[in-house]
Amino acid sequence: MLMKYKQIITISLIMTVLFLSACSLTGSSDDNDVKIASMTTTESKIMANMLKLMIEHETDEKVELINNLGSSVVLHQAMINGDANISSTRYTGTDLTGALKEDPVKDPKKAMDNVQKIFQERYDQTFFDTYGFANTYAFMVTREMAEKHHLQKVSDLKDIAKDLQAGVDNSWVNRVGDGYKDFVKKYGFDFKDVYPMQIGLVYDAVEAGKMDVILGYTTDGRIASYDLVVLEDDRQFFPPYDASTLAVNELLEAKPKVKAAIEKLIGKISTEQMQKLNYEADNNLVEPAIVAEKFLEEHNYFEDEEGGKKDD
CATH class of the missing domain: 3.40.190.10 (Periplasmic binding protein-like II)
Structure with missing residues (x-):
């Protein structure tokens, strides 16, 4: 991928x-x-x-x-x-x-x-x-998506990840240690498609239905304004930011x-x-x-x- x-x-x-x-x-x-x-x-x-x-x-x-x-x-x-x-x-x-x-x-x-x-x-x-x-990284979905698939934590995505399009920060994907490759190793699943983009665009993308899941920032005000659900990093993958x-x-x-x-x-x-x-x-x-x-x-x-x- x-x-x-x-x-x-x-x-x-x-x-x-x-x-x-x-x-x-x-x-x-x-x-x-x-x-x-x-x-x-x-x-x-x-x-x-x-x-x-x-x-x-x-x-x-x-x-x-x-x-x-x-x-x-x-x-x-x-x-x-x-x-x-x-x-x-x-x-x-x-x-x-x-x-x-x-x-x-x-x-x-x-x-x-x-x-x-x-x-x-x-x-x-x-x-x-x-x-x-x-300002820690966190995977997020719309409330509708969370309720439909009973999503509360990142590992809950595993069974449906093969069908999901993910929008992520373009500075994250190739990072060593806490980037996408290491995420896949830690959680044991891969998304169907991964789209690197400027972090400011990911929220609009998921709110508009262009992305199924995004990697965003925990301090972002659009979490509340778009009513997004932050998924728990249950395997403690992301380091402190x-x-x-x-x-x-x-x-x-x-x-x-x-x-x-x-x-x-x-x-x-x-x-x-x-x-x-x-x-x-x-x-x-x-x-x-x-x-x-x-x-x-x-x-x-x-x-x-x-x-x-x-x-x-």
Whole structure:
């Protein structure tokens, strides 16, 4: 079944190269600017805007957003190439087996320790402590599908998997350790067809009936808005995916106030809060920038110690 999406993967990689080449050729920003890259996911965009607002409020720096990068692989390459110097959302489990090509680690603390150590030593980049939420992969189906086939956990798919079309994150399929090959080994079944796509498209695909099952993120607001059923990972296949900021050390050393601004968000956003923020954007159609600003205002990030507004 892996052969069925090789052509799609090849096209995705070609588009990645073309996109990054375009970024390098634009010359629209100064090399000293703070450049925050985000993926196509709502969550990544919200956190990018949150970082932008925090940095601009706490410093005099000019901040540029680089939006809609297709996957964590593209984010990683943008950071290496110098097209970006901050990634708004990086995930321990994703980077450990993807960008770093290490074995998956089930223990959250050990996974965090490993990615922080390796990014420092190998890429001279700082993987900050988590924002406070984990965005774990999970297989999902419509409620109608779940009730029809009595689906509660992933292993319940085994008897019908040969007839199912699955939409999955295009950065997941070829990952070693926690990708599709290893999933098949762990659960003992294969889907009829596997379609890699940008993660933001999988929810619409299953809601519209174009996919039977999808691999999505547990913090996504569309789980609630589309009334999707999250299937339990009963064989504990997926490793932890704690969300964090990643930044190049050159930037942090040259601009220590930027580092201080980033650190103010460490441990401040729970998984439940992130799902609500995503829901606000995806279901209520509020722009990610507005969602980010509202969260910071409601949690008094723009006030000084005396409780008044900080001077801009």
